[in-house]
Structure formats: C-alpha cells, structure tokens
Ligand SMILES: Nc1nc(=O)c2c([nH]1)NC[C@@H]1CN(c3ccc(C(=O)N[C@@H](CCC(=O)O)C(=O)O)cc3)CN21
C-alpha cells in the first residue's frame with residue numbers, strides 16, 4: 262500500500278475518480294499454520310466476504326440473495342443501471358428495499374449479468390453445453406493431483422459485454438504438493454487484473470485464502486500457500502484518509518480460521534467459519550468508485 266501510494270503513477274481511470282497505480286505485484290501468505298490473510302489495519306467485514314464467496318460458488322449473479330443477507334457491496338452497479346435506464350433516482354436504501362420486496366423487480370434490476378458465479382459454474386460452450394469449472398477443478402484436484410491444469414477463470418471474452426463489471430479476481434490456479442510426512446498440501450494462485458487496494462483487496466485475498474481452505478478440506482489436503490498476483494494495483498485518490506490511517510497503524514497478527522466440515526464445497530455457509538484472534542484496528546469508511 263505504501264509503495265502504491267508513494268511510487269504509483271497518477272492516472273485517470275474509468276470511474277473518473279483517479280488512482281495511483283503500480284503494475285505487477287506479488288504477495289505470498291502461508292496458510293499451513295491455520296492463519297488467514299485478513300487485514301488488521303482496519304476492520305474488514307469478513308462475514309460479508311464469506312457470504313460473497315458462498316454466493317459465487319452457488320453460481321448466483323443477482324444481488325438479491327446478498328441484499329437479503331445484509332451485504333451491500335454489489336448494490337451500486339445495478340442501481341446505476343436502473344437509474345440510467347429509467348431516470349428514476351431511488352436512494353440506495355429504497356432501491357434495496359424494492360429488490361427485497363419485489364421479486365420481478367429484482368429479477369430485472371438486481372441482475373449483474375454473466376459475472377463470476379455464471380462463469381464459475383455454468384460457462385456456456387459453443388455447443389450449448391455448460392461447463393462447471395468448480396466441479397471439474399474438484400475432480401482434477403482429487404483424481405489427478407499432479408496436473409498443471411487446475412485452473413478456473415471468469416474471463417469469458419464472449420460474455421464480457423453483458424457483465425456489470427468484467428472479473429477483477431479473474432483466474433485461479435492450484436498446485437498439490439506431495440509430502441511424505443503428512444497430507445499433501447494445496448496451494449493457490451490468484452491472478453487479479455485490477456485491484457482496488459483500499460476496498461476490494463481485503464475481501465479478495467481473504468476469499469482466495471478461504472477458498473484454498475475449503476478446497477483442501479474437500480479433497481483431504483492440508484492448506485499450503487495463497488499467492489496473489491496483481492496487475493493494475495491501485496489506490497483511489499479519494500481514499501487518502503483510509504490509506505494514511507492504515508499506514509500509520511501497527512499491523513497485528515493474522516487470525517486463525519477454522520472451518521467445520523461440510524457435505525460438499527457448495528454446502529459451506531457462514532456458520533462453518535470461525536475466526537479466532539481477529540483484533541483489528543477500527544473500521545474506516547471510504548467511498549467506492551462505481
Ligand atoms: N471500485 C471498486 N472497488 C471494488 O473493490 C469493487 C468494485 N469497484 N466493484 C465490484 C466489487 C464490489 N466490491 C466492493 C464494493 C464495496 C466495498 C465496500 O464498500 N466495503 C466497505 C463496507 C463493507 C460492508 O459494508 O460490508 C468496507 O469498509 O470494506 C467492498 C468491496 C469489490 N468490487
């Protein structure tokens with residue numbers, strides 16, 4: 262964060278807010294001791310992150326189930342579309358209330374298009390067949406651990422145009438490391454093409470680590486590492502307060518995550534996730550660039 266803030270090049274971006282950005286970064290976090298990379302220099306609403314990951318894994322692309330669970334992070338995009346299309350200016354609360362109360366409205370205006378969930382679980386092939394990349398991944402991890410093809414991606418070129426936003430955390434790859442002195446170890450790499458370090462990153466890295474933990478648990482492996490590769494890694498210029506406050510704070514130890522057993526990868530819920538030792542500095546509000 263300090264590097265991006267002090268060395269990043271200032272540029273205009275799609276949202277009009279402006280960023281400082283560096284291109285190409287890598288971070289590695291060891292998951293083998295049960296800890297997870299959950300930022301401590303501000304409080305991260307990790308329960309929302311768990312719910313978002315569960316929503317991706319369920320193949321969902323409509324904000325309604327998120328809003329029903331009190332998760333507001335995706336509301337601004339469909340709200341913007343509704344506003345531009347109808348000229349109606351509902352407040353965010355009113356828009357969410359309508360999404361909750363009116364199923365037909367939610368079906369029309371809560372939809373983000375063929376975003377993550379669709380591509381992960383129902384990638385549409387040229388022959389009309391859908392591909393469940395996550396089921397295929399589970400099967401290759403279990404049955405062909407030495408494979409170099411343990412990959413799934415949200416970057417479906419043919420469908421980018423229909424998405425509210427093209428995927429940011431776009432490609433995931435896994436590696437099973439054989440060990441003689443214990444269970445084999447599962448590591449993951451996340452390639453993120455565009456990273457909002459202030460708001461998106463804390464969710465993205467935590468969810469990527471949690472997904473390694475879930476996959477490892479489902480396949481009988483021990484967790485190894487999560488490696489994060491960021492391409493356009495940026496801080497929004499209107500996040501100065503957030504950045505300076507976080508940089509002035511002393512990082513604290515990462516919490517430990519325990520995951521109770523679930524019948525399948527698709528049966529995990531918030532209730533399966535327990536964090537111990539999460540003692541962050543206070544939350545910092547910051548505007549999201551739409
Ligand atoms: N500019 C931008 N940054 C993002 O991180 C981002 C997007 N756009 N568009 C799509 C999704 C939505 N994401 C978001 C959106 C908002 C928050 C956010 O406002 N977080 C606050 C409140 C969290 C809460 O209420 O649970 C935070 O303090 O983390 C986080 C991630 C991540 N993505």
Ligand SMILES: O=c1ccn([C@H]2C[C@H](O)[C@@H](COP(=O)(O)O)O2)c(=O)[nH]1
Pocket residue numbers: 275426427429430455456457458460461462465
């Ligand atoms: O999971 C996410 C989703 C989005 N972001 C950020 C990265 C950018 O700031 C915007 C997307 O804008 P683009 O112009 O499409 O790059 O959202 C994130 O960090 N993590």
